[in-house]
Amino acid sequence: MRQILAPDGTLTGEAPFDLAETRRLYAAMVAARTYDRKGSSLQRQGRLATYAPLEGQEAAQIGSAAALRADDWMVATYRDAAAMWLHGYPWSLLILGRTGDERGGSSPEGVRVLPPSITVGAHMLHAVGLAWAERLQGRDRVAITYFGDGATSEGDFHEAMNFAGVFELGTVFLCENNQYAISLSRERQSASETIAQKADAYGLPGTQVDGNDLFAVFEATSEAVDRARSGGGATLIEAVTYRLGPHTTSDDPSRYRPDTEPDEWRDRDPVERVRLFLAANRGWDEQFEKETKAAATEEIDRAVIEAESLAPLEAADTFDAMFEEPTLPLLEQRERA
Amino acid sequence: MTAINLAQALNQALSDALAEDPRVLILGEDVGRTGGVFRITDGLQERFGSDRVVDTPVAEAGIVGAAFGLAVGGMRPVAEMQFMGFSYPAYDQIISHVSRIRNRSRHRFTAPLVIRMPYGGGIGAAEHHSESTEAIYAHIPGLKVVVPSTPADARGLLLSAVADPDPVVFLEPIRLYRAVKEEVPRGTHMVPIGVAKVAAEGTDVTIISWGAMMKEVRQVAERLAEEGVSAEVIDVRTLAPLDMGAAVASVSKTGRAVVVHEAPRTAGLGAEIVAQIQEQCLYSLAAPVERVTGWDTIFPLKRAEHHYLPDPERILSAVRKTLEG
DSSP, rough: OOOOOOOSSBBBSOOOSSSHHHHHHHHHHHHHHHHHHHHHHHHHHSSSOOOOOTTTTHHHHHHHHHHSSSEEEEEEETTTTTHHHHTOOOHHHHHHHHHHOOGGOOOOOTOBBOOOOOOSSHHHHHHHHHHHHHHHOOOOOOOEEEEEGGGGGHHHHHHHHHHHHHOOEEEEEEEEESSSSSEHHHHHSSSOOGGGGGGGGTTEEEEEEETTTTHHHHHHHHHHHHHHHOOOEEEEEEEEEOOOOOOOOOGGGTTSTTTHHHHHHHTTTTHHHHHHHHHHHTOOOOOHHHHHHHHHHHHHHHHHHHHHHOOOOOOOGGGGTTSSSSSHHHHHHHHHH | OOOEEEHHHHHHHHHHHHHHHHTEEEEEOOOOSSSOOTTTTTHHHHHHHHEEEOOOOOOOOHHHHHHHHHHHTTTTEEEEEESGGGGGHOOOOOHIIIIIIIHHTTTTSSOOOEEEEEOOOOOOOTTTTHHHOOHHHTTTOEEEEEOOOSHHHHHHHHHHHHHHHSSSEEEEEETTTTOEEEEESSSSSSOOTOEEEEEEESSSEEEEGGGHHHHHHHHHHHHHHTTTTOOEEOOOOOETOOOOOHHHHHHHHHHHHHHHHHEETTHHHHHHHHHHHHHHGGOOOOSOEEEEOOOOOOOOOOGGGGHOOHHOOOHHHHHHHHHOO
């Protein structure tokens, strides 16, 4: 398993970028954690529909998204807000989506991020098709898709990897192996020793990285992106990480995992690890921490206000995005709605 | 202009679409080198290359899921399911993603793709090769479902489907692929989606049908004419969005209606059509509306399939029942 930054913040390899960039991505991880805790809190207040926390997976998402070019495609899931945000998806739309509003699925022009997939697995094929569309149109944009360990059991994972292999498409498959698919442990999900090794079956390179290591995730994703962009085809990256919270706000992890397990993973916390590194390299002090957290809190609070200030869709609006032009039956029903 | 059959009309329409629009590509199982199991894409890979007429691995969800990405990414894919009965592995892609992306992104992303499916029985095919499950596609919000019964409509509707900004499930009646020939104008010749057609004018009874059953329905109309009964025939052509205008106008005039489809009876589209006739022209009706459909059985294999398929006799007896009313 590839690792560059050890849990105690010391380097076991070479950092892939400089201190300034490390500080920027540290701040991004802090923002992600701030957003995530806000999400759970808003859900408990009844202001969001079900919320799927990402705490613990910040490095896997921020490190990989940082390796993309701004115009690349991203096809992710309900737990990938940090990756989506770093790639240009505003916090306000992420929150809007979680309040239960379709308009949260509409990324700004120029941001090539699909609305988060709620079904598990099917979306990986969409990244395959997007990479294909780019190649056919003579462009070098790549498509990255995020999914969990559970999704690798779906048939669509196999079909997506197989198509990407056969047609040599520029897709990056980023598996956030967070050890549980709701209640089912990684060991019961697949008898494969690693998820990365599944790439072998499709003639693709697969690599396993410490998913709580910002540097290793960035480096592995950069290599995969370069390969995809230069016509070298797809890569499967298994980022080994851990979901510190529940699957969603409606489940109770104590029913399926030992209470001590999250504490063990807390010792490998992806955010703290970068903080320790920065602190040891004169890139962090209390003042920076305070400012970073304050800026994140302010940004997220502003996004919440923006999302909640939008009036809900009217009945008539729910008919308007079924087709480019509403069909006759829809027009008739809209009159009666 | 020479007369061509429905299969040739589809081949020409695909060829013209590929020639006209560089965004169009075809993908499916065996569509390239062999031209598809029904030869609908015959010669197209030779002419347009293997980047635009793509032989895929045997994976229906893969075909539709990749086509979805291609469409969102700016292409105009035409995906072929080898048979309707083999489309179900792709059903999740269709119902959970293809039909929804415009709504779940509020127009930001769209999936203008066509999914072609040969459907229907009567050719003594193997199990799963005779399905007529159009209702499960017509039931899904966000999909258009089209089914031609003539070569000219096949061409015109397929070109409209390729040009449509939204996803279209395009059903092709296997039994009619090579059943009749007619002259079909080349050049751009579109038939609008969502518009039913009066296939034969009449005054005494309305027969409403689509796709493969249109052949039997036309035969029945001719036999009725010999008996002095004037039947009006409506070819629905688009199952979603369902255009009831022509049928309602016709039934309001004739007061008698028979709906004919090959699909199983329960929750078939005939039920929806009868419900709408009841809503919109109950007071014009002189007799209960009849349905002639496949049975609620698994489509029988070759030696017994004739027991299942509605034939002219069954349709005639239903028409006579409405005339007695």
